[in-house]
Amino acid sequence: DQQVKQNSPSLSVQEGRISILNCDYTNSMFDYFLWYKKYPAEGPTFLISISSIKDKNEDGRFTVFLNKSAKHLSLHIVPSQPGDSAVYFCALYNFNKFYFGSGTKLNVKP
């Protein structure tokens, strides 16, 4: 039962360019959607979220887009920085449960 999918296990981007991370889901009954960032040997840290009633939320260099008809979530990072290199997980929340994708490893090259 895989409700959340991140189909790209890795992504490599040049510093200063845009990074786009994608996430697809199957169930429409989620209240809100989140992105987490994880460095090696650390726990995931919350990055940004979006309510199911919105289609865009922006916080500095990070913007999350929600396309409910396509059941698709994306995270845009612009401009990308080497410190953004990490694994990014999307997560969906419903009824006190959080469902995580398998993660996308982002490498931002200087």
Place this chain on the structure above:
Amino acid sequence: NAGVMQNPRHLVRRRGQEARLRCSPMKGHSHVYWYRQLPEEGLKFMVYLQKENIIDESGMPKERFSAEFPKEGPSILRIQQVVRGDSAAYFCASSPTGSPLHFGNGTRLTVT
């Protein structure tokens, strides 16, 4: 306000031994979640607890695994008779109701 504290950070057990992983949630957080991350995989939900109650354990293996969150003290994830396949990073997270999870830095369990 200290974050979510997990200990130990690293735990080595021989096959057949017991592993106990502890998690102290952030102050004021009454919801605790345990996740497991196998090598090269994502975070898999194991169990969701509130004080003294298991709310959802649908991700827990039926045997050898148990979790508790007592009225006093940390949440404990207990794995009895560990096997090599239990080797993974175990993450605890806490939250107030409906808010984003705050994760600890995990316990890396190695079964030899």
